[in-house]
Amino acid sequence: MTSTDHPFAGTRFLVSAGRLDQAPADTGREAAFVGRSNAGKSSALNRITGRKSLARTSKTPGRTRLINFFAVDPRGERRLVDLPGYGFARVPREVKARWEAHLQHYLEARRSLAGLVLLMDIRHPLKPTDLALLEWSRAAALPVHILLTKADKLKHGARQRQLLTLRKALETHGLPASAQTFSAHTGLGLDEVRARIADWLQLDGA
Numbered sequence: 318m319t320s321t322d323h324p325f326a327g328t329r330f331l332v333s334a335g336r337l338d339q340a341p342a343d344t345g346r347e348a349a350f351v352g353r354s355n356a357g358k359s360s361a362l363n364r365i366t367g368r369k370s371l372a373r374t375s376k377t378p379g380r381t382r383l384i385n386f387f388a389v390d391p392r393g394e395r396r397l398v399d400l401p402g403y404g405f406a407r408v409p410r411e412v413k414a415r416w417e418a419h420l421q422h423y424l425e426a427r428r429s430l431a432g433l434v435l436l437m438d439i440r441h442p443l444k445p446t447d448l449a450l451l452e453w454s455r456a457a458a459l460p461v462h463i464l465l466t467k468a469d470k471l472k473h474g475a476r477q478r479q480l481l482t483l484r485k486a487l488e489t490h491g492l493p494a495s496a497q498t499f500s501a502h503t504g505l506g507l508d509e510v511r512a513r514i515a516d517w518l519q520l521d522g523a
């Protein structure tokens with residue numbers, strides 16, 4: 318297997334949208350990455366596509382303010398979407414409210430949205446905003462796949478405990494999301510998340 322032997326190798330940037338009317342046509346299928354600022358969304362997108370600086374990563378939380386669209390296939394009918402991070406406290410309340418309205422509008426209106434990849438730092442899983450998003454997704458019958466990110470920060474045993482605890486909590490809350498551990502740095506869990514997204518996007522050869 319070569320490093321480009323996966324269905325995301327040709328992914329390219331399409332457009333950054335500050336408003337939904339700047340988004341690509343709402344046809345085909347797309348998978349969106351969502352989570353708190355600094356959870357590792359951009360790093361995950363870069364790792365999954367194998368393109369190191371496809372989505373800008375930043376050490377400054379909250380830098381991704383726009384909805385960024387990436388085309389997986391040449392026609393742009395299969396897309397990955399980097400959503401604005403939520404729960405970042407260091408911006409004015411009004412600015413934060415505007416981002417959240419933008420995010421909510423996307424989630425509610427976007428018909429091509431086939432699934433959400435919800436990223437949570439493995440050391441800080443299931444914050445109230447994550448739970449709210451999971452409950453909203455269940456109501457909307459939208460599939461969610463959770464990545465417990467930065468899994469390289471924990472040893473194997475602690476990692477598995479966090480995953481089991483999360484799965485139990487999901488069950489307790491009656492939330493149907495699937496979950497796995499992931500590291501953008503080591504590639505842990507890469508095949509699993511690629512397969513899930515390829516399934517949502519109906520990509521061949523995944």
Ligand SMILES: Nc1nc2c(ncn2[C@@H]2O[C@H](COP(=O)(O)OP(=O)(O)O)[C@@H](O)[C@H]2O)c(=O)[nH]1
Pocket residue numbers: 353354355356357358359360361373374375376378379380381402466467468469470499500501502503
């Ligand atoms: N150790 C470790 N750090 C990570 C990993 N993924 C992201 N980070 C770091 O977490 C910070 C935020 O990552 P970024 O991808 O920009 O998060 P975003 O705000 O959700 O897009 C950066 O400093 C990354 O280097 C990972 O798998 N392991």
Ligand SMILES: [Mg+2]
Pocket residue numbers: 358359360373374375381
């Ligand atoms: Mg980002």
